[in-house]
Amino acid sequence: MKDSDILILEEPHLSLGDQFYLPQVLKGLGTTMKHMLKVLGGTDRVIQYPEERREDMPVEDGGMLLQTYRGVHRLNKDEEGRPKCVACFMCSTACPARCIHIEAAESPWDDREKYPQKFDIDELRCIYCGMCEEACPCDAIELTHEYDIVGLTRQEMIFDKAKLLKIYDETVKDEPM
Amino acid sequence: MPPEPLTATFYHLPPPKSFRTVCTLRTLVKSGTIPAIIPNLMPKITVDGKLVEAKDRQMILQACLDGNINLPYYCYHPGLSIVASCRICLVEVEGIPKLVPSCQTPVRDGMVVHTRGTKVIANQKQVMEYLLVNHPLDCPVCDQAGECFLQDYSYQFGRSQSRFEEDKAKKPKKDVGKNIVLYNDRCIMCTRCVRFTREVSGQCELYVDGRGHREEIDVFPGRPLDNQLSGNVADLCPVGALLDKDFLFKQRVWLLKQVPSISPVDAGGENIFLEQNEGVVWRVKPRYNPDVNTWWISDDTRYSYKVIQSKSRLTQAMRTQYGAQVETSYGKAIDDAVVGLKAATTESGAGSLYALLSPMMACEEAYLLAKAIRAIDPNALLVSGPAPTTGEDQVFKHYMTHKETFRIKAEKVPNAAGIRRVLGLLGGPTATWDEFTTATRDDIKNLKAGWIVGNYLSSWLPANLPAPLKKGFRVLQDILPSDFAGKADILLPSSCWAETDGTWENHAGKIQPYAAAVPVPEGVLRAGDVYYTMLNRPGLYNAQAIRQEMGKMFTSVQLPSDKEAAPAFDFVEL
Numbered sequence A: 001m002k003d004s005d006i007l008i009l010e011e012p013h014l015s016l017g018d019q020f021y022l023p024q025v026l027k028g029l030g031t032t033m034k035h036m037l038k039v040l041g042g043t044d045r046v047i048q049y050p051e052e053r054r055e056d057m058p059v060e061d062g063g064m065l066l067q068t069y070r071g072v073h074r075l076n077k078d079e080e081g082r083p084k085c086v087a088c089f090m091c092s093t094a095c096p097a098r099c100i101h102i103e104a105a106e107s108p109w110d111d112r113e114k115y116p117q118k119f120d121i122d123e124l125r126c127i128y129c130g131m132c133e134e135a136c137p138c139d140a141i142e143l144t145h146e147y148d149i150v151g152l153t154r155q156e157m158i159f160d161k162a163k164l165l166k167i168y169d170e171t172v173k174d175e176p177m
Numbered sequence B: 001m002p003p004e005p006l007t008a009t010f011y012h013l014p015p016p017k018s019f020r021t022v023c024t025l026r027t028l029v030k031s032g033t034i035p036a037i038i039p040n041l042m043p044k045i046t047v048d049g050k051l052v053e054a055k056d057r058q059m060i061l062q063a064c065l066d067g068n069i070n071l072p073y074y075c076y077h078p079g080l081s082i083v084a085s086c087r088i089c090l091v092e093v094e095g096i097p098k099l100v101p102s103c104q105t106p107v108r109d110g111m112v113v114h115t116r117g118t119k120v121i122a123n124q125k126q127v128m129e130y131l132l133v134n135h136p137l138d139c140p141v142c143d144q145a146g147e148c149f150l151q152d153y154s155y156q157f158g159r160s161q162s163r164f165e166e167d168k169a170k171k172p173k174k175d176v177g178k179n180i181v182l183y184n185d186r187c188i189m190c191t192r193c194v195r196f197t198r199e200v201s202g203q204c205e206l207y208v209d210g211r212g213h214r215e216e217i218d219v220f221p222g223r224p225l226d227n228q229l230s231g232n233v234a235d236l237c238p239v240g241a242l243l244d245k246d247f248l249f250k251q252r253v254w255l256l257k258q259v260p261s262i263s264p265v266d267a268g269g270e271n272i273f274l275e276q277n278e279g280v281v282w283r284v285k286p287r288y289n290p291d292v293n294t295w296w297i298s299d300d301t302r303y304s305y306k307v308i309q310s311k312s313r314l315t316q317a318m319r320t321q322y323g324a325q326v327e328t329s330y331g332k333a334i335d336d337a338v339v340g341l342k343a344a345t346t347e348s349g350a351g352s353l354y355a356l357l358s359p360m361m362a363c364e365e366a367y368l369l370a371k372a373i374r375a376i377d378p379n380a381l382l383v384s385g386p387a388p389t390t391g392e393d394q395v396f397k398h399y400m401t402h403k404e405t406f407r408i409k410a411e412k413v414p415n416a417a418g419i420r421r422v423l424g425l426l427g428g429p430t431a432t433w434d435e436f437t438t439a440t441r442d443d444i445k446n447l448k449a450g451w452i453v454g455n456y457l458s459s460w461l462p463a464n465l466p467a468p469l470k471k472g473f474r475v476l477q478d479i480l481p482s483d484f485a486g487k488a489d490i491l492l493p494s495s496c497w498a499e500t501d502g503t504w505e506n507h508a509g510k511i512q513p514y515a516a517a518v519p520v521p522e523g524v525l526r527a528g529d530v531y532y533t534m535l536n537r538p539g540l541y542n543a544q545a546i547r548q549e550m551g552k553m554f555t556s557v558q559l560p561s562d563k564e565a566a567p568a569f570d571f572v573e574l
């Protein structure tokens, strides 16, 4: 590390208006009131998620098309139930969010050189751009239509190989785009 | 039937006597022993309309490469003999009816060469097509992908589609030696590896088995590729056929960033690149230096990076309290060390301190430590650390001419000469390691406290500690645990060469800089920064500034240019 590599950050400067706490509070309240009036007037609507879901509604009514939706990833399996992935790192190289972490190893099968010993995707870092799917030479990674994934901790949202293969089993009937 | 061992030499009978005489004459002329009858010319040739200045008897290919003209080549390697077997480098020379191999055709003044004519391009396409007939196209799982000549030339000179519809021949993968694995079906039979084991490592382990489409690289039964230079065959293989087992499947090469460095394993000062990704060094590659290691490095150098990531690295500063070591913060440990050293000086007067300067330290670090110790005790003794040797240099010879091709130095530390130079520069009381351990000199007997630097890649102190190290207040800076580390009064975990900038002087007096490749492990402060703290210098350790300060003999040292430090492979612009 050199001296020039050190970045010294200053505290942001607050104007007098910013230091008076009240104007900002009122501004926020205003936004809330605006939306409330819109809902009451019928120009906006509230969806009672998760009972009501946008994919069940017509697109004209603010619904969405699942066929083109890019949701959580899955790792595809071949006919013998093994992960198709050959650990080529193409997806992690293409990934603009740098959220795919692979550890490759010699594969236990004869017909293949390499397989992913570890395959982690940080679903919180992912921007769901679909670049990994595009880059994969083996059609091993795909984005499914699942979007309501939850977790209680950040650690839980780093999906490992087992979890990504499980998503394949759950979504195998869907045809991701 | 398995091939007889060493049949390979029969293919290379010694050249006839008369030819040898010519060769000897040439050597004598070159060395200046006898005057040249033909004056050395600087021939100029025209390549695609561009004037290129070549050297006398240079081949067209090398002249073009030196002149920044891109020509494809597989079998040619500047460090090996020329066989002209791959035929991808063929070019058109005006006045010669057929295409000629540029790697084997010497330049002549006024020669006109065309490298992008229809005939040349047609040849390149055909050669590429033939090479790919049985090629598995494993690129996604092939470790060479990203630095593969076949990929690059396919893109630049080949065709995008294959016309081959039949099944490809499958050849098994082979274990050829301790460090190297051979994927036979990726081999393009350039024989660089075979020539290397004959002409550089000189032990002829690899040979070509079979002919035509049955041709394969192989080793003789019971004679695996096992010598100190074996790792180089993976570097010089232009494709992913010979791969390093240690690096196999670990990373993709395009993720690695190269940092110029120097080998820490011996006094030879081999130039290397440390290749790191996300703060982890994954492999070591040779860096071309015609004066030191040429294109090659030893296997010890190649695998020396492991110590950087070693699980056993020291990362916790310790201090001894009532006879037992307890954990402490790094800053407090430095303060305690200075207080302890000062106390010893005030108690016993000048000349009671010593600094053991390890030959694993950079010259700059040694200089700073010596300054810091002499600031406390102006008469402090400077001792140069032990420089273990293995007895004799390991010499590699050409298998036929027996000319020396590579030498691995017996002295197993990188900077013994540099430490001597720093001691000479600073003057004052100094001692060698032998004088220090025998402790017959009065000033050595009177030592009360000292600062000891280890940083060796393996254990370095004898089981029975030398007398001066057994007593007094001892501050130890080291990277690996040892008995002595458990006894030191203050233990400061230190940085190793890959984590800091510095310079080392090799056995031949060549002063070579290296750059930091990775950050220090958590809990460790770079040695340079420790000395900066002791000397109350502002800012961070800056090797270049220290070199300036050390005077003329170090200021001429420059880091390799950015171009040299850039990755060896070019990314294809999309």
Ligand code: SF4
Binding pocket: A084, A085, A086, A087, A088, A089, A090, A091, A092, A102, A132, A135, A136, A137, A138, A139, A140, A141
């Ligand atoms: S691109 Fe496909 S095959 Fe390659 S590592 Fe990613 S998922 Fe595996």
Ligand code: SF4
Binding pocket: B135, B136, B137, B138, B139, B140, B142, B143, B144, B145, B146, B148, B149, B150, B151, B186, B239, B240, B241
């Ligand atoms: S040798 Fe080169 S072309 Fe062949 S599989 Fe490996 S990277 Fe691809």
Ligand code: SF4
Binding pocket: B186, B187, B188, B189, B190, B191, B192, B193, B194, B217, B236, B237, B238, B239, B241, B242
């Ligand atoms: S193994 Fe590599 S270096 Fe040896 S002949 Fe084959 S392609 Fe050339």
Ligand code: FES
Binding pocket: B072, B073, B074, B075, B076, B083, B084, B085, B086, B087, B088, B089, B090, B101, B102, B103, B104
């Ligand atoms: S490089 Fe010239 S023939 Fe191979």
